[in-house]
Amino acid sequence: DAGVIQSPRHEVTEMGQEVTLRCKPISGHNSLFWYRQTMMRGLELLIYFNNNVPIDDSGMPEDRFSAKMPNASFSTLKIQPSEPRDSAVYFCASSPWAGMNTEAFFGQGTRLTVV
Amino acid sequence: DAKTTQPPSMDCAEGRAANLPCNHSTISGNEYVYWYRQIHSQGPQYIIHGLKNNETNEMASLIITEDRKSSTLILPHATLRDTAVYYCIVSANTGNQFYFGTGTSLTVIP
Numbered sequence: 001d002a003g004v005i006q007s008p009r010h011e012v013t014e015m016g017q018e019v020t021l022r023c024k025p026i027s028g029h030n031s032l033f034w035y036r037q038t039m040m041r042g043l044e045l046l047i048y049f050n051n052n053v054p055i056d057d058s059g060m061p062e063d064r065f066s067a068k069m070p071n072a073s074f075s076t077l078k079i080q081p082s083e084p085r086d087s088a089v090y091f092c093a094s095s096p097w098a099g100m101n102t103e104a105f106f107g108q109g110t111r112l113t114v115v
Numbered sequence: 116d117a118k119t120t121q122p123p124s125m126d127c128a129e130g131r132a133a134n135l136p137c138n139h140s141t142i143s144g145n146e147y148v149y150w151y152r153q154i155h156s157q158g159p160q161y162i163i164h165g166l167k168n169n170e171t172n173e174m175a176s177l178i179i180t181e182d183r184k185s186s187t188l189i190l191p192h193a194t195l196r197d198t199a200v201y202y203c204i205v206s207a208n209t210g211n212q213f214y215f216g217t218g219t220s221l222t223v224i225p
Contacts, residue, residue: 004158033212043159043202043215056212091158103149104213106158 004107006092012113018080021110024073025094033104034067034077035091043091049075082114118142119203124220127197133190135219137203140184146207148179150188151215152199159202159215162188193223 005024013019025032033048047057052069060067064083069075079086089111093104120138127133139148149164163170163177165186170177176189190197202218 035215042217045212045214048212093158103161103164105161108158109156 004092004094004105006090006107006110008110009108010111010113012115013082015083015114016081017114018078019082019086019112019114021077021090021092021112023075023077023092023107025075025092026105027073028096029094029105030072030097031095031104032069032075033093033095034075035093035106036088037091037109038088046077079112082112084114087112087114118205118214119216121201121203121216121219123217124222126222126224127190127193129195129223129225130192133188133193133197133221133223135188135190135201135203135221136185137188138185139203139205142183142205143207146205148177148183148186149204149206149213150175150177151202151204151213152197153202153218154196154199162201193221195223195225197221198223 007022031050034046035043036046037043046059047067048055049069065079067077089109091106091109093106095104096102118141147164147166150162151159152162153159163172163175165177165179179186200218200220202215204213206213
């Protein structure tokens with residue numbers, strides 16, 4: 001398996017523009033997570049899905065952020081409009097099944113720069 | 116929502132054992148101890164986890180105290196490639212949600 005695949009790896013955009021980050025979880029995994037990492041705040045859990053349903057989005061910072069999982073093999077994190085303070089590395093992770101004794105597997109991340 | 120305390124940084128000589136401590140004094144009975152590491156610019160990588168028994172795999176050993184209030188991750192023969200930030204996480208695993216703290220930055224010295 002190729003692991004969790006995120007695209008793009010790097011994104012540079014201007015303030016006010018819409019940004020969409022994409023994630024393909026490991027096949028067969030039922031849980032998907034979006035994290036954000038910055039120097040100031042470390043790794044923050046933004047939202048997680050179980051069986052394509054959002055379970056906890058309490059970590060989503062503002063209404064400008066939204067996440068969807070239309071099917072088991074694809075998820076998006078959208079920021080609209082983007083702001084310079086959204087600059088960070090965004091990680092997607094998946095795990096086999098919520099509630100079981102399993103680990104999460106992380107993608108390589110998308111480095112977002114908003115200028 | 117991190118419930119763990121780790122030293123911010125540690126050094127270890129190449130080839131020696133690296134012992135990384137973690138305090139989790141408020142751990143609940145159903146919470147597991149997980150260890151991840153993050154090598155610069157990469158996504159976090161799972162290392163090992165346990166509930167109350169000591170665990171060992173090809174990467175490391177995990178020693179959990181009898182009262183479960185602390186644990187130690189042991190890398191038996193550290194190499195330069197083990198230089199990374201190591202995160203200790205407690206998780207009830209009811210949702211596989213992992214909340215990362217600040218971790219320990221381990222530097223393996225030649």
